[in-house]
Amino acid sequence: xxxxxxxxxxxxxxxxxxxxxxxxxxxxxxxxxxxxxxxxxxxxxxxxxxxxxxxxxxxxxxxxxxxxxxxxxxxxxxxxxxxxxxxxxxxxxxxxxxxxxxxxxxxxxxxxxxxxxxxxxxxxxxxxxxxxxxxxxxxxxxxxxxxxxxxxxxxxxxxxxxxxxxxxxxxxxxxxxxxxxxxxxxxxxxxxxxxxxxxxxxxxxxxxxxxxxxxxxxxxxxxxxxxxxxxxxxxxxxxxxxxxxxxxxxxxxxxxxxxxxxxxxxxxxxxxxxxxxxxxxxxxxxxxxxxxxxxxxxxxxxxxxxxxxxxxxxxxxxxxxxxxxxxxxxxxxxxxxxxxxxxxxxxxxxxxxxxxxxxxxxxxxxxxxxxxxxxxxxxxxxxxxxxxxxxxxxxxxxxxxxxxxxxxxxxxxxxxxxxxxxxxxxxxxxxxxxxxxxxxxxxxxxxxxxxxxxxxxxxxxxxxxxxxxxxxxxxxxxxxxxxxxxxxxxxxxxxxxxxxxxxxxxxxxxxxxxxxxxxxxxxxxxxxxxxxxxxxxxxxxxxxxxxxxxxxxx
Ligand SMILES: Cc1ncc(C[n+]2csc(CCOP(=O)(O)OP(=O)(O)O)c2C)c(N)n1
Ligand SMILES: [Mg+2]
Numbered sequence: 222x223x224x225x226x227x228x229x230x231x232x233x234x235x236x237x238x239x240x241x242x243x244x245x246x247x248x249x250x251x252x253x254x255x256x257x258x259x260x261x262x263x264x265x266x267x268x269x270x271x272x273x274x275x276x277x278x279x280x281x282x283x284x285x286x287x288x289x290x291x292x293x294x295x296x297x298x299x300x301x302x303x304x305x306x307x308x309x310x311x312x313x314x315x316x317x318x319x320x321x322x323x324x325x326x327x328x329x330x331x332x333x334x335x336x337x338x339x340x341x342x343x344x345x346x347x348x349x350x351x352x353x354x355x356x357x358x359x360x361x362x363x364x365x366x367x368x369x370x371x372x373x374x375x376x377x378x379x380x381x382x383x384x385x386x387x388x389x390x391x392x393x394x395x396x397x398x399x400x401x402x403x404x405x406x407x408x409x410x411x412x413x414x415x416x417x418x419x420x421x422x423x424x425x426x427x428x429x430x431x432x433x434x435x436x437x438x439x440x441x442x443x444x445x446x447x448x449x450x451x452x453x454x455x456x457x458x459x460x461x462x463x464x465x466x467x468x469x470x471x472x473x474x475x476x477x478x479x480x481x482x483x484x485x486x487x488x489x490x491x492x493x494x495x496x497x498x499x500x501x502x503x504x505x506x507x508x509x510x511x512x513x514x515x516x517x518x519x520x521x522x523x524x525x526x527x528x529x530x531x532x533x534x535x536x537x538x539x540x541x542x543x544x545x546x547x548x549x550x551x552x553x554x555x556x557x558x559x560x561x562x563x564x565x566x567x568x569x570x571x572x573x574x575x576x577x578x579x580x581x582x583x584x585x586x587x588x589x590x591x592x593x594x595x596x597x598x599x600x601x602x603x604x605x606x607x608x609x610x611x612x613x614x615x616x617x618x619x620x621x622x623x624x625x626x627x628x629x630x631x632x633x634x635x636x637x638x639x640x641x642x643x644x645x646x647x648x649x650x651x652x653x654x655x656x657x658x659x660x661x662x663x664x665x666x667x668x669x670x671x672x673x674x675x676x677x678x679x680x681x682x683x684x685x686x687x688x689x690x691x692x693x694x695x696x697x698x699x700x701x702x703x704x705x706x707x708x709x710x711x712x713x714x715x716x717x718x719x720x721x722x723x724x725x726x727x728x729x730x731x732x733x734x735x736x737x738x739x740x741x742x743x744x745x746x747x748x749x750x751x752x753x754x755x756x757x758x759x760x761x762x763x764x765x766x767x768x769x770x771x772x773x774x775x
Contacts, residue, residue: 222251224357224398228364230257231407234283236276236640238269242289245316246389249287261639261667266293268660270300271629274309275636278619283310283371290317291329294336299628304378305340307623308522310371311378319349319384333382342377343370349384357400361408369411375522428547429490437461437622439496440521453548455556459499460609460618470611471556473563476764478503483768492516493540498526500606559768564610566763573725575746577676577753578608584648585609588616593641595634596620597649598627599683627653631660638671644736651677655704661715664741672735673743679703682750708745718742
């Protein structure tokens with residue numbers, strides 16, 4: 222195991238998550254004893270998996286996880302699925318019983334072969350081996366293969382299953398291993414992928430009303446913002462794309478595209494789609510209805526993001542060069558003008574009373590560029606998309622949107638704090654926090670600092686936006702699921718600081734205290750689910766009203 226872990230470190234692995242057990246002792250000891258690998262210990266494997274997801278997202282490098290045999294390995298499943306769909310490089314190292322102890326009633330033994338099914342990008346049953354020079358060379362190449370396979374685009378989780386025979390701790394050290402390459406080089410180097418010839422732009426000459434839609438995973442977001450500004454193409458960018466910046470950014474498309482007449486008056490001639498589809502439902506519906514408009518994706522990760530079957534061309538390298546493009550005069554202003562009006566309506570309507578949309582909006586405005594805003598699924602991710610204004614140097618925005626789960630959110634945010642080297646603010650709902658409440662252990666056990674802005678509406682506020690909200694007999698108990706948790710007591714149980722923010726300036730003050738500090742703080746903002754629905758409707762109506770009043774609809 223020592224050679225395997227040494228090789229992971231030589232490839233560039235810097236973080237690993239461990240969880241306790243007997244069978245994985247050789248892996249835990251080797252990871253912990255590899256100088257360049259920082260090991261983060263977790264009690265709960267589900268938390269460990271999501272912590273690794275957050276750490277890999279924030280650092281852009283593979284992160285290793287190890288656990289013991291049995292249901293421990295099964296607890297990594299949700300994180301492996303998230304990593305698979307979000308293309309996050311993970312190296313999962315499960316310990317197992319050797320073949321002679323499988324399926325014969327030995328304890329803590331389940332079938333771990335291909336346990337994660339199609340969610341694992343690569344599975345390998347490692348077997349048990351003597352530490353001969355031949356086998357050490359093979360195990361070094363195996364470690365390199367695991368690392369580079371996880372990282373190669375599209376990234377994803379790889380799973381190696383290690384059967385171990387007892388003794389699990391050696392009486393005597395193994396003979397010295399000289400099989401590593403000199404100067405700390407990896408045993409197998411992989412040539413970096415080169416940009417394809419198409420990088421100079423395809424042979425397209427689009428003209429008229431061009432539009433760019435950018436989601437998570439957009440390549441070169443800064444470059445995209447400059448490109449759209451230079452060419453005058455409206456840029457509809459999800460904050461997860463990191464491209465909601467520059468003079469062509471249209472931040473409030475989610476509200477603007479709810480006005481039917483606005484939508485139909487802005488029919489584009491070409492749509493360029495980069496990265497994943499944004500979450501916004503109005504945007505998705507609108508793009509789906511544009512089946513006869515050429516929609517072109519730039520998709521270096523080959524993700525085929527096209528649930529409505531409207532994409533007609535996939536580019537691999539780059540968008541057309543600026544001199545290949547001509548944009549209809551006034552087209553950019555036809556988007557950015559209404560966007561400025563939408564911003565005025567939002568600000569006028571939200572005022573200074575703390576509400577879920579206002580919290581999302583002010584976090585986008587206040588957080589320093591060196592911060593990371595980790596956003597939970599449910600309304601937080603939607604509010605961030607709808608209400609974050611464009612900003613040239615805003616915080617990095619991350620979220621677990623591979624499978625859109627509310628699970629593992631706290632752990633992933635801690636992982637981002639551990640490996641990203643930036644202060645992290647987690648914006649989460651109360652159910653998401655309750656779901657991963659055990660993730661808070663990282664504050665005490667790992668000494669990590671995280672600022673959690675908790676939007677507590679005592680249940681799933683998102684469900685009030687859906688028809689199920691009308692099903693009075695079952696809605697509250699089975700769908701909204703209020704829990705009545707007192708988060709001040711949660712904070713004290715897990716050794717976190719706690720502040721209740723009832724006013725906007727209290728939120729600002731609490732953020733100012735927590736962000737630079739070493740502690741993890743829960744800043745609770747209490748809201749009401751029914752009022753939240755009404756406020757969202759008022760904002761949408763106000764934006765629509767502003768469009769009408771300004772005669773912008775037609
Ligand atoms: C693992 C998982 N279970 C269930 C869901 C379905 N789900 C989506 S949103 C939500 C409620 C989230 O509530 P909260 O975190 O309080 O956010 P709010 O809706 O109040 O904004 C649930 C249960 C999910 N996305 N993931
Ligand atoms: Mg809630």
